Amino acid sequence: MDVLLHQILSGLATGGIYASVALALVMIYQATHLVNFAQGELAMFATYIAWSLIQAGVPYWAAFFLTVAIAFALGVVIERVIVQPVEDKPILAVVIVFIALLVILNSLAGWIFTYTIKPFPSPFPTAPLFGNRYVSSHELGSIGITLVVLALIFVFFRFTPLGLAMRAAAQNPVSSRLVGIRVGWMLALGWGLAAAIGAVAGIMVAPTVFLEPNMMSGILLYAFAAALLGGIDSPGGAVLGGFIVGVLENVVGSIIGTELKLTVALVLIVGVLVIRPSGLFGKVHVTRV
Amino acid sequence: MTNNKDVIRRNALSRGQLIGLAALLAVACVLPFVVSNYRVFQLTLTLVYAIALLGLNMLTGYNGQISLGHGAFYAIGAYVAAILMDKFGVPYWLTIPAAGAVCLAAGFLFGLPALRLEGLYLALATFALGVAMPQILKYKGFEHWTGGVMGIVIVKPEPPEWSGLSQDRWLYFVVLVCLVAMFVIGWNLLRGRIGRAMVAIRDQPIAAQAMGVNTAMVKSLTFGVSAMYTGIAGALGAIVIQFVAPDSFNVFLSITLIVGVVVGGLASISGAIYGALFIQFIPNVADEISKAAPWAIYGVFLLLFMYLMPTGVAGFIRIVGGRLRQRRMR
Numbered sequence: 001m002d003v004l005l006h007q008i009l010s011g012l013a014t015g016g017i018y019a020s021v022a023l024a025l026v027m028i029y030q031a032t033h034l035v036n037f038a039q040g041e042l043a044m045f046a047t048y049i050a051w052s053l054i055q056a057g058v059p060y061w062a063a064f065f066l067t068v069a070i071a072f073a074l075g076v077v078i079e080r081v082i083v084q085p086v087e088d089k090p091i092l093a094v095v096i097v098f099i100a101l102l103v104i105l106n107s108l109a110g111w112i113f114t115y116t117i118k119p120f121p122s123p124f125p126t127a128p129l130f131g132n133r134y135v136s137s138h139e140l141g142s143i144g145i146t147l148v149v150l151a152l153i154f155v156f157f158r159f160t161p162l163g164l165a166m167r168a169a170a171q172n173p174v175s176s177r178l179v180g181i182r183v184g185w186m187l188a189l190g191w192g193l194a195a196a197i198g199a200v201a202g203i204m205v206a207p208t209v210f211l212e213p214n215m216m217s218g219i220l221l222y223a224f225a226a227a228l229l230g231g232i233d234s235p236g237g238a239v240l241g242g243f244i245v246g247v248l249e250n251v252v253g254s255i256i257g258t259e260l261k262l263t264v265a266l267v268l269i270v271g272v273l274v275i276r277p278s279g280l281f282g283k284v285h286v287t288r289v
Numbered sequence: 290m291t292n293n294k295d296v297i298r299r300n301a302l303s304r305g306q307l308i309g310l311a312a313l314l315a316v317a318c319v320l321p322f323v324v325s326n327y328r329v330f331q332l333t334l335t336l337v338y339a340i341a342l343l344g345l346n347m348l349t350g351y352n353g354q355i356s357l358g359h360g361a362f363y364a365i366g367a368y369v370a371a372i373l374m375d376k377f378g379v380p381y382w383l384t385i386p387a388a389g390a391v392c393l394a395a396g397f398l399f400g401l402p403a404l405r406l407e408g409l410y411l412a413l414a415t416f417a418l419g420v421a422m423p424q425i426l427k428y429k430g431f432e433h434w435t436g437g438v439m440g441i442v443i444v445k446p447e448p449p450e451w452s453g454l455s456q457d458r459w460l461y462f463v464v465l466v467c468l469v470a471m472f473v474i475g476w477n478l479l480r481g482r483i484g485r486a487m488v489a490i491r492d493q494p495i496a497a498q499a500m501g502v503n504t505a506m507v508k509s510l511t512f513g514v515s516a517m518y519t520g521i522a523g524a525l526g527a528i529v530i531q532f533v534a535p536d537s538f539n540v541f542l543s544i545t546l547i548v549g550v551v552v553g554g555l556a557s558i559s560g561a562i563y564g565a566l567f568i569q570f571i572p573n574v575a576d577e578i579s580k581a582a583p584w585a586i587y588g589v590f591l592l593l594f595m596y597l598m599p600t601g602v603a604g605f606i607r608i609v610g611g612r613l614r615q616r617r618m619r
Contacts, residue, residue, distance in 0.1 A: 035409050037357075037416065085596060091408040092355055093595055096551050099357070099544055100591035107584035217540065221420050224413055259428055262421040269417045273410055274402045 006135070007250045013139030014208075014222075015246020016146035020201035021216075021223035022230065022238040023153065024194035029232050031170045031190035032087065034094055038101035040220030042078075043198035044213060045105050046071040047206050048113050050199070051120060060123050064203060068196045075195025079188040087187075109213040120206035142204040149200055150239055153193070157235075166190060218262055222249065225268040231282020241280070317465060321458045329457045330529070331569060336464045337526045339565035340471050342549045343558065344518025349547070350556035351479060352511045353491030354403065355412040358419030360542030362392050362516040364426065364533075366523025371441040371533045372434050381446045381528050385467065388524035389517045396516020400509035419543035426535035440534030443527065464525050471518060476558055478514070487511055488556070519546070541584075548587065552594050554603025563602035 021039060028036045036042075046067055053063035082101065086093045124141035157163035168176045169186035177183050202216065209215050226245040230237025245268065252264050278284045302310070321329045345359045369391045370384035379387070399418070403411055425431075427438055435441070448459030478484055486507045489497035498504045527533050545568050553564025575586035598605050 035413060037412075082592065089599075091412075092349065092353075092551075092555070093599060095355055095357070095409070095412050096547070096591060096595050099547065100588040100595070102588075103541075103544060103584045103591075104588035107588065111579075111585065217420055221417055224417065228413075257429070260424060262417075262424045266414075266417040266421040270402055270414050273406050273414055277405065277410070 003254070004251070007254050008247050009135040010139055011247035011250035012243055013135065013143055013246070014205075014249065015226075015243035016143045017201050017205045017219060017242075018222045018226045018246050019239040019242025020146050020149060020197050020204070021219060022226035022242045023150065023235055024197040024201070025223055025227045026230075026232060026235050026238040027153075027190055027194045027197070029227070030235075031166070031187050034098075035224070035227075035232070036194070037095065037098040037220075038105060039194065039198055039223070040216030041102050041105035041109075042071070042075065042195050043202035043219075044216040045109055046074070046195065046199035047120070047202035047211060047215075048109055050203050051113075051118060051206075051211055054121060060121065064123075067203065068199050071199035072192040072196040075192040076188045078195075079191035080184075083191070084184065084188075106213050113213075115213060118211040120203075120211045122207040138207055145200065145204055149197060153197070153235070162189075218265075221262060221265040221269075222246075225265045225272070228269060228272045228279055231279030233283055234279065234281040237279055237281030314469070318462075321461045326455065326457045329461050333457070333461045333464050333529050334526065335565045335569040336461070336468045337522050337529060337565075338546075338549060338568055339561045340468055340525070341519045341522035341546055342553060342561040342564045342568075343471065343475050344515045344522065345546050346550050346553070346555065346557070346561055346564075347475065347479065347487070347518070348511055348515035349550055350554075350560075351484065351491065352487040352508065352515075354508065354512065355408065355547075356415040356515075356543075357412050357547060358415035358417070358422070358540075358543050359516075359519050359546045360538050360540065360544075361415075361418045361422040362396060362519040363523035363526065363542060363546070364422050364535075364538035365395055365516075366392050366520030367527035367533045367538070368426065368435060368441075368523075369520070370524035370527045371443050374443050374528075375441050376434065382463070384528075385521055385524050389521045392520025392523075393513045393517040395520075397509055397513035399516070400512025403512060404505050404508055415543075416540070419540040423535040423539050426538065435535075438535060440532060440537075443531050443533075445531050446528065460529055464529065467521065467525060471521065472558065472561075475518070479558065483507065483510075548591055550601075551591065552601055554601030554605075557601070557603035557607075559606075560601050560603035567602075 021043065024039055024043075025036060028034060028039070049070055050063050050067040053066055054060060058066065078101065083094075083097060086097050122138040122141070124137040126137070157167060165176070165181045166186045166189060168179075169181050169183045170190070173183045176186075201219075205219060206215070209219075222245050223242070226241035227238045228241070229244060230239070230241030232238075245265075248268070249261060249264060253261050272279060320332065324332070341359070341363055344362075345356060348354050348356055348359075366388040369388040370381070373379040373384045373387055374381060403414065406414055426435055428435075429437070445456050446460065446463075448454045448456055452459055452462075454462070479487070486497065486502045489500070489502055490504055490507060494504060549564030549568040550560070551564075552567045553562070554560030571590065572583050572587065575583035575590075578586055594601065600607070
C-alpha cells in the first residue's frame with residue numbers, strides 16, 4: 001500500500017510537469033489549431049538559459065523569472081518570424097516548420113552547451129517537507145508551482161481584458177479584427193505564454209531528469225498524450241490529463257517495468273485518438289460538407 | 290480539353306524522357322567503377338534512401354497522410370533482415386521480400402487506426418511511434434531476437450564468383466536492381482487507378498468517396514505499401530551497413546526521411562532521388578560548414594525550402610523546364 005501511495009504521489013509530481021507542457025500545447029492549439037512539435041525543445045532550451053544564468057551567479061529565483069521572461073520573448077519572436085509566414089499554408093508545411101524548429105533548437109543546445117548531462121539545482125530543501133515519508137519536497141514543490149501557474153493562467157484568461165482579447169482572437173479572428181483586436185499579435189502572445197509555461201515546466205523537471213538536449217522528448221510525448229486525453233482544445237482537460245497520465249505512467253511503469261514507458265505513451269495516444277478523438281472534455285469536431 | 294492531352298502525356302513517358310532515363314541508368318551502372326569503395330558505399334545508401342523516400346512520398350505526398358514515424362518501419366525492415374540472416378541463416382536476398390511482407394502487414398495494421406486520424410493527429414501518432422521505436426527494440430522480452438542495446442552484426446554478403454565485383458560494388462548493383470524494380474512498380478501504381486484514387490483522397494476526400502473510391506481501403510493499403518517500401522529499404526540498409534542497433538533508428542531517422550521527401554519534392558517520383566542525394570550528402574556539407582551543428586544547418590535548409598521552394602527540387606526543375614520550353618516556343 002505504501003509503495004502504491006508513493007507511486008501515485010510521485011506520479012502526481014511528474015503529472016504536474018506533463019500538465020504544464022500539455023497546457024502550453026493546448027494554448028497554441030486553441031489560438032492556431034496547430035500542435036507545436038517544438039514545444040519540448042523550446043522548454044529544454046529555456047532550461048539551459050536558466051542553467052547558464054545560475055552558473056553565472058544569478059540567484060535561483062531571479063534566474064527563474066528572468067528565464068521565463070526570456071522564453072516569453074523567444075516564443076513571440078519565433079511566432080512572428082518563423083511560424084507566421086506559413087500559418088495559412090497546408091498542414092504539412094506547418095508540421096515541417098515545427099520539425100525544423102525542433103531540430104534547430106536541439107542541435108543549437110548541443111552545440112552551445114554540449115551533450116554532457118548536467119545536474120540542475122532544485123530550489124526546495126532536500127529533507128522532505130512536513131516530515132512525510134511519501135513525497136520529496138522537490139516533488140511537492142513542483143506540484144505547487146504547477147498549480148500556481150495554472151491559477152495565474154486561469155485568472156489571466158478569465159479576468160483580464162488582454163486575456164479576453166486573446167480568447168476572442170482564437171475563437172473568431174475575423175470579427176476580432178473588426179473590433180480592433182490585433183489578431184496577429186494575440187497569436188504571438190499566445191506563443192510567448194506557451195513558451196513561458198514550457199520554461200517553468202523545464203526548470204521544474206530538470207532536477208529529476210537532468211539537463212541534456214534530449215531531456216524533453218519523452219516528456220513531450222506524455223504531454224501530447226495528456227493534451228489528447230483531456231481534449232486538445234480544453235485547458236482544464238489538459239491539466240487533468242497531465243495528472244492522470246503522470247499517475248498512470250508511474251503505476252504502469254512499476255508493473256511492467258520502466259523500459260517500455262514511451263510505448264505506454266504511444267498506446268495511450270493511439271488509443272485516445274481511436275476511441276475518443278475529442279478526449280474527455282474536448283469539443284466533438286464536426287466537419288461541414 | 291488541353292487537360293486530357295496533358296493527362297495522356299503525363300501517363301506515358303515521351304521518347305526524350307525514355308532516352309534520359311536510359312542515360313541515367315547507364316551513368317548509374319558506370320559510376321561505381323570510377324569512384325572509391327567508400328563513395329560506392331555512400332551511393333548505395335543513397336539508393337536505399339531513395340526507395341524509402343518513394344515509400345514515404347506515396348503516403349505523405351500522394352495520399353496526404355503525414356507520417357513522422359516512418360523510421361519505425363525502416364527499423365522493422367532492418368531487424369527482420371538482420372534476425373533472419375543472423376538467427377536462421379537465411380540468404381540475404383531472401384530477407385528483402387520477407388522484410389517487405391512484414392512491413393506491409395505492420396503498415397496496414399497501423400494504417401487501420403490511422404484511418405480515423407487526420408493531418409495533425411496522424412502526424413502526432415506517427416511521431417509517437419517514431420519516438421517509442423528504439424525503446425521497443427531494446428525491450429528485454431525481445432532481447433533474444435534483437436540483441437538488445439548491442440544490436441546485431443551481420444555478415445557482408447559475398448558476391449558470386451562470375452560477377453568478379455568487390456563486395457561493395459556487388460551490393461550497389463543489388464540495391465540498384467531493387468531500386469529500379471521498386472520504382473517501376475511505384476510508377477505503375479501511381480499513374481493508374483489507385484494512384485488517382487490516392488490523390489483524390491488527398492485533395493477532396495468527400496468527393497472521392499462520393500465517386501465510389503473505397504477511402505478506407507485505399508488509405509490503409511497506401512499505408513501498407515508505403516511501409517513495405519520503407520521496410521525493404523531498411524532491410525537493404527541493414528545489409529549494406531552490416532549492423533542494426535536500436536539507437537540508429539531514433540526519431541531523427543524519421544525526421545530525416547520526411548526532410549528528404551520535402552526537399553526532393555512532394556508527390557513526385559523523381560523527387561525521391563533528389564531527396565536521397567540531399568539526406569546522404571548534405572550532412573557532409575553541413576559538417577564542413579560547422580562541425581558542431583549539422584542538424585541546425587539541416588533545419589535551416591528545411592525552413593528555406595519550405596519558404597522559398599515548397600515543391601522541392603523536383604518542382605523547381607519542373608518549373609525551370611516549363612519556362613525553357615515556353616521560351617523555345619516563342
